[in-house]
Amino acid sequence: GLDISKLLGTTGMVTLDPGYTNTGSTTSKITYIDGDAGILRYRGYPIDQLAQQSTFIETAYLLIYGELPSASDLESFTSRISRHTLLHEDLKRFFDGFPRDAHPMPVLSSSVSALSTFYQDSLDPFNPEQVELSTIRLLAKLPTLAAYAYRKSIGQPLLYPDNSLGLVENFLRMSFGFPAEPYVVDPKLARALDQLLILHADHEQNCSTSTVRLVGSAHANMFVSVAAGINALYGPLHGGANEAVLQMLSSIRSEGGDISSFVKRVKNKEPGVKLMGFGHRVYKNYDPRAALVKATADEILASLGGDDELLDLAKQLEEIALSDEYFIERKLYPNVDFYTGLIYKAMGFPTKMFTVLFAIGRLPGWIAQWREMINDPMTKIGRPRQVYTGYPERAYTPAADR
């Protein structure tokens, strides 16, 4: 019902593309996706090769600087990050102020925003040394902030980082360790988490990354731009889906495990009933990340003893959906989040932390995209147009006459 003449704005033709399904916002050299073929590459490297052979730190380097690091570059990158994992003691006090039952995502975004008040010597987007410093600070401090958000929610003491450990091991220790006890990292668990972080590290112009770029296009600093991205990721149609999948599976189980009647409700488009973890704006084929995650889910649940019943339920749901005309017609396949929640649960993370883990993974992508945006001479402040459909001019009426 839109009057096409309205598309002719005051300064020429305006393109109306709700949700930007077909509008490119930028050129980018970082991530390549072919949604029809189910292909994902970071800087040209296929995602399965990176997931199997690289590490999260190395992949972060690749995304941010464009090339795989030499052994010595990787060592210096890793050691610079490990020297910045501590938080300012005053920033730690922020955690006292949040309600204990707060969701850790807004706690995380608020504390990342707060980093810009404590680290004022690295805010200038056009000073390369400061950009480098904020890059290292964010990579180093986000896992600390994330672990603190979790510890706060369970009323346990915040542990200082132990910089003899790697980034993932350190995060696991700060999440699950105890002050006076040595924390023994399970290498299988650490490797699985590292691999999941690689799979989440970038995904070109998704909702949160576009948010980071848009905020940054106004020349806001990297900390607050990333904080905005975390808030976008919080939404259940984006990163929050991993949490929503587990809630969906649990409620199907508690209602007796009747998958076909659940699928019927999805197909009838009952308000609020979607097959969470299915569908993607770009992938019209199996999400290549979901295939890798599914394999990890099998391995991890077998070795850590996870919730096999929910995994079985997820697999049955996938099977039914993939052979159903509704899903086939609409090219709906499992996305990266369909199986991740089951793995995070087996690792011992509560449901509320799932999207926080996604944020730790996505951080290198946000940073790489922010830096590409700031250094691109084509960048202009992001400012979409609109098509006005409200009242024409009308005269103000005093309150007594309304």
Ligand code: ACO
């Ligand atoms: N369950 C049921 N039906 C769906 C689903 C789903 N998960 N996803 C899409 N559809 C249907 C829509 O109802 C629509 O049907 P119609 O043509 O009859 O109206 C059709 O498929 C096309 O869907 P759109 O909503 O137009 O697709 P869009 O690209 O806008 O949305 C999105 C993509 C948001 C991911 C959607 O598939 C969805 O809501 N999925 C569930 C949430 C989810 O898993 N999000 C995680 C995405 S991946 C990530 O962020 C890491």
